[in-house]
Amino acid sequence: MKKLIFPLIVLISPLLTAQEPPSIKSCLEISVGNNQNKEQNLHRKVHRGLLAGLDYSRFRTKTSHSFYAFGLRYSRLKTGYEDVSKTADIQLYGEYAYQYLVADGEKSQIFLGPAVRLQYKVSFYPNWDESHLYWANGLSLGFRGMFSHRLSEKRSLALDLAVPVFSVLSRPKAERLNKIDEVSVSGILSSLHTNPEAGTWNRNFFLHTGLSYLFHLNDHTSQALHFSVSYGRMKAKEGLPAQNLMYSLGYKFYFK
Amino acid sequence: MKKYIPLLLALPFFAGCLKDEPFKLEYNGFEPQAIQDDWQLSTPEAENMDRDLLEQAYKLVYSDTRYTRARSLLVFRNGKLVAEAYPNDPDDIDAIDNIQSATKSITSILTGIAIHEQLIDSTVEKLYDIYPEDFDTDLEKRSITIDDALTMRTGLKYDNGTHTLELYQNEGNSVQYILSLDRIYPSGTVMNYNDGAPHLISRVIEKKAGMSESEYAKTHLFDPLNIKDWKWEAAKDGTTFGAFSLFLKPRDFGKLGQLLLQQGQWQGEILVDPAYLARATSTLVSAHQGGQPYGYYFWILPAMGGYYASGHGGQFLLVVPDKDLVVVYTAWPYTSGEFFDRGFELMTLIGEACK
Numbered sequence: 135m136k137k138l139i140f141p142l143i144v145l146i147s148p149l150l151t152a153q154e155p156p157s158i159k160s161c162l163e164i165s166v167g168n169n170q171n172k173e174q175n176l177h178r179k180v181h182r183g184l185l186a187g188l189d190y191s192r193f194r195t196k197t198s199h200s201f202y203a204f205g206l207r208y209s210r211l212k213t214g215y216e217d218v219s220k221t222a223d224i225q226l227y228g229e230y231a232y233q234y235l236v237a238d239g240e241k242s243q244i245f246l247g248p249a250v251r252l253q254y255k256v257s258f259y260p261n262w263d264e265s266h267l268y269w270a271n272g273l274s275l276g277f278r279g280m281f282s283h284r285l286s287e288k289r290s291l292a293l294d295l296a297v298p299v300f301s302v303l304s305r306p307k308a309e310r311l312n313k314i315d316e317v318s319v320s321g322i323l324s325s326l327h328t329n330p331e332a333g334t335w336n337r338n339f340f341l342h343t344g345l346s347y348l349f350h351l352n353d354h355t356s357q358a359l360h361f362s363v364s365y366g367r368m369k370a371k372e373g374l375p376a377q378n379l380m381y382s383l384g385y386k387f388y389f390k
Numbered sequence: 391m392k393k394y395i396p397l398l399l400a401l402p403f404f405a406g407c408l409k410d411e412p413f414k415l416e417y418n419g420f421e422p423q424a425i426q427d428d429w430q431l432s433t434p435e436a437e438n439m440d441r442d443l444l445e446q447a448y449k450l451v452y453s454d455t456r457y458t459r460a461r462s463l464l465v466f467r468n469g470k471l472v473a474e475a476y477p478n479d480p481d482d483i484d485a486i487d488n489i490q491s492a493t494k495s496i497t498s499i500l501t502g503i504a505i506h507e508q509l510i511d512s513t514v515e516k517l518y519d520i521y522p523e524d525f526d527t528d529l530e531k532r533s534i535t536i537d538d539a540l541t542m543r544t545g546l547k548y549d550n551g552t553h554t555l556e557l558y559q560n561e562g563n564s565v566q567y568i569l570s571l572d573r574i575y576p577s578g579t580v581m582n583y584n585d586g587a588p589h590l591i592s593r594v595i596e597k598k599a600g601m602s603e604s605e606y607a608k609t610h611l612f613d614p615l616n617i618k619d620w621k622w623e624a625a626k627d628g629t630t631f632g633a634f635s636l637f638l639k640p641r642d643f644g645k646l647g648q649l650l651l652q653q654g655q656w657q658g659e660i661l662v663d664p665a666y667l668a669r670a671t672s673t674l675v676s677a678h679q680g681g682q683p684y685g686y687y688f689w690i691l692p693a694m695g696g697y698y699a700s701g702h703g704g705q706f707l708l709v710v711p712d713k714d715l716v717v718v719y720t721a722w723p724y725t726s727g728e729f730f731d732r733g734f735e736l737m738t739l740i741g742e743a744c745k
Contacts, residue, residue, distance in 0.1 A: 170408045177459075177722075178411035214410070215458070215729065262459075265724040311621055313488060313635045313724075314558045379408050 157196070159388050163189040163360060167382025169209040171223055173268050174374035175308045176259055183211035183219050187382055199245050199280070200232040207380070211257075220260050227253040231278040231296075241284045249278035249296060251340075254326065255366075255378065265314045268306055269326050270368040270376040272338050274298030292346040292358075301338035304330050308373035331370060340366040346386065358386040413478070414460070417452040420444065420473040422464075423483060428616055429641060432470035434743070439465075443743035444473055447736050451719075452477045457731050459703060459722035461487060462640040465740055466716040469648060471641070478722075486619055486637040488723040492707055493622075493636040494588045495699030496611075496646065498540065498670050498687035500595055500603060502654060502662035503610045509598040513537040513666075517590055520597050524565045531569060534577040536594060539587040540686040541675045545575040548586035554634075557589065557625060564625035565593045581675040581684060585633035588687060589625070592632030603630035614656055615649065617642040634701075640718050643707055647716035650709045671697045671709075694741050704730035708737050713744040 169185040172178070191203035205227050210219035229252075233245035256269045276298030284290045304327050315325060331337065344362030351357060362382050369375035422431045434441045444465065451460040452475070461482045465473040476482040489496075504510045517539065518525055518532035525531055534544050548571055560567045568586040575582070592603040599606045604622035607630075612620055620642065623635035638646075649655075650671070654662030670686035677683075683690035688697045696710035703721035710716075717740050719733050 172408045177413055179413070180408045180410050261726040261729055263722070263724040264726055309485065310724075311486075311488075311637060313490075313623060313631075314555065317555070317559065377408055379406075 157194070159193045159195070159390055161189075161191045161193065161386050161388045163187070163191075163205075163384045163386040165189070165360070165362075165382040165384030167362075167380060169207070169211060169223060170377075170379040171209075171211055171221075171257060172377040173257060173259070174376065175306060176262050176268060179213045179215070181211035181213055181221050181223075181257075181259070183209050183221070183223075185209040185223075185380060185382060187384065189384070198232065198234050198247070200230075200247075202228070202230045204228050207382075216261055221257060221262075223255070223257045225253065225255045227251060229278075229296075233278060233280060243282050244279065245282075246277065246279040248275065249298075250275050251296070251298060255376075256326065266306065266310050267315055267322070267325065268376070270303070270305060270366070270378070271326055272298075272301045272303035272340075272368060274301035274303075274338060274340065276300070276340075288350045290348045292348060294342075294344050294346070296340070296342040298338060298340050300332070300334055302330055302332050303338050303368055303370065304328060305368060305370035305373060305376065329370060337370070338366070338368045340364070340368075348386075348388075354390045356388045358388070360384040360386050412454050413458050414452050414454060415477055415480070417449060417477075418475075420448045420463075420465075420475045422471045422474045425483070427641060428645070429466075429471040430469070432467070432472050434472055437467040437470060437472050438745045439467060439472060440743040440745060443739050447739040447743070448473070448475055450736060450739075451475065457704070457721065457736075459725045459730055460719070461485075461722065462718065462720045463736065464640050464644050464718040465743075466644050466648060466718075467744065468714050469651075471644070474640070476640075482640070482720075484639065486621060486639055487705075487720050488635055488637050488701075489643060489699075489705055489707075489720065490634050490701030490703060490723045491585070492643075492699035492701035492705055493634045494632065494687035495707065496607070496636055497588045497591050497595075497603065497632040498685075499646065499649070499662055499667075500607055500611060501536070501540065501591060501686070502666040502670060504595055504598055504606070505666045506654070506660060506663040507599075507610070510536065510594070513540060517594065520594055521565065524563060524593070525569055526566075528573060530573055530576070534590075536591065538577045539590045539594075540670075541684070542581045542583050542587050543575075543578050543675065544582075544587050544590065545573050545577040545579065546582075546584075546586060547572040547574045548582070548584040550585050554585045557585065557631075559626075561626050564627050564629050565590060581678050583677055583679075583684075585631075588632035589629065590632070592630045595632075596629060602628060603632060611646075611661065614659070614661055615642070615645045617645060640720050643720065644716055644718045647707045647709050647718065651711060651714065651716055691737070694737065696737075696741075698733075698737070700733075702727075702730075704733055706733045706737070708733075708740075710741060710744075713741065715741065715744055 165187040171181040189205035193201040207225040209223040211221040212219040231249035233247035237244035278296040280294045282292040342364040346358040346360045348358040513536045621637040673683035699707040703723040708717040
């Protein structure tokens with residue numbers, strides 16, 4: 135029963151504060167940055183390269199704060215051994231978070247609450263393994279917090295932090311006893327969910343933090359510069375870990 | 391609270407970078423490990439080999455810039471294991487690895503076993519006489535012989551870059567798929583190295599033996615050599631891939647080299663037809679591109695007096711009869727050609743180490 139309490143809080147928390155009319159905003163973000171992949175099931179070298187990202191999120195704010203978000207990251211990467219970036223890395227995620235106002239100061243506020251995140255991270259390294267895809271996919275439940283600080287009437291800073299706690303994850307086997315992956319759509323989708331296993335930080339450690347500098351344009355729109363860093367390490371019981379570090383700088387546009 | 395604000399806001403900037411680690415472990419010599427298997431261990435000195443030249447070869451496979459995807463290098467002389475190392479992971483001693491196109495040479499060995507077992511009377515037998523149901527209406531294709539398929543001279547327009555993936559995905563009769571390809575040369579004329587021809591031979595063995603090539607390999611090759619851990623992939627119709635995807639342990643791969651060195655004899659019993667083997671490992675054709683001499687799925691090295699099986703990743707099984715030498719090199723098998731070294735430097739160093 136205790137195991138169910140946390141997911142239940144996530145599901146019912148939006149209902150707990152349903153009396154007041156909320157403020158609803160959407161946000162579109164485009165970003166560029168640096169992506170670093172270390173897929174040790176492949177080898178011990180780091181693949182690096184530029185990333186481009188597109189995110190959409192929708193916020194619902196009263197005294198508490200909830201949002202859902204979807205995002206896509208695409209990168210072309212290479213190791214120090216390669217002249218041309220042939221490695222492709224795609225990350226796709228969906229997230230829902232509900233954050234309670236836990237501290238309310240004159241200029242600063244802290245929100246904290248549960249978050250659920252589904253992430254697919256799929257890479258293809260044609261120079262190193264021209265036959266198989268590599269992935270680090272997971273469904274995780276954890277916490278997301280935000281610290282916001284008002285600088286002036288129109289400007290503010292926000293620091294957000296996300297840490298998953300429990301995950302169900304899927305990683306490829308270290309030894310592929312098949313020459314070629316199944317390349318049909320159904321075969322790929324099936325592959326990306328193989329060997330699911332549950333774990334906590336020992337299996338899937340993920341830390342996302344971002345700093346936004348917001349400036350309000352009018353009652354309906356605002357914009358922000360957003361610097362974010364994400365680090366993830368996923369390791370199945372068998373096989374070696376995959377690590378990923380991303381820095382990105384984005385432009386956010388908020389609208390009602 | 392206020393004093394912590396700058397610290398909190400600086401948090402995202404504290405991340406570092408992921409660090410490269412070497413491809414290989416630290417070089418630790420090449421003394422063979424004492425494990426319970428059929429190999430007798432020895433030393434370079436006892437087998438009259440130059441230790442310094444061997445060390446040069448081993449340091450190459452431990453280099454972080456050469457043979458980057460190396461998994462094993464084993465040297466056998468006079469029927470004994472003289473040197474071995476696993477630069478990527480010590481556990482590779484016990485791991486099966488896809489030997490990729492070196493599989494073709496095992497298909498050749500199995501053809502020699504089928505000849506010895508009198509399942510195949512002659513390599514000039516036509517494939518059409520063995521499995522007519524798999525041929526289309528092109529009458530010219532019916533003249534393709536076992537010999538044509540063993541020397542990559544079927545004349546069919548099989549291109550590995552396109553057709554091997556299709557062969558892998560084909561839901562129907564895999565041999566019919568290969569035989570349905572256009573004929574671009576008369577059979578028996580032009581050597582076109584490809585994955586289709588050995589698959590035709592796999593079906594020959596299947597038809598003649600009444601079992602798949604992998605089952606035949608188990609009973610007639612792997613069991614006699616006490617090779618227990620292996621895997622061999624098959625097409626979706628059950629026909630074993632004759633050209634690729636045999637997975638073996640490095641020491642077991644070496645046993646196949648030793649069998650070749652012993653002209654098909656193992657523990658006093660003839661497994662492979664010796665006359666066939668002699669032909670299979672001699673120059674019969676030249677490669678369409680590059681002109682390298684080729685036998686029945688073996689590359690020939692006239693200057694060295696040897697021959698070798700070769701697979702993607704730069705993997706090889708070298709046999710030099712005059713020097714009583716077998717060398718196994720395995721590597722990650724799916725690497726792009728730009729990122730694996732061809733093994734000639736290793737072959738030369740180890741060959742020269744034999745006094």
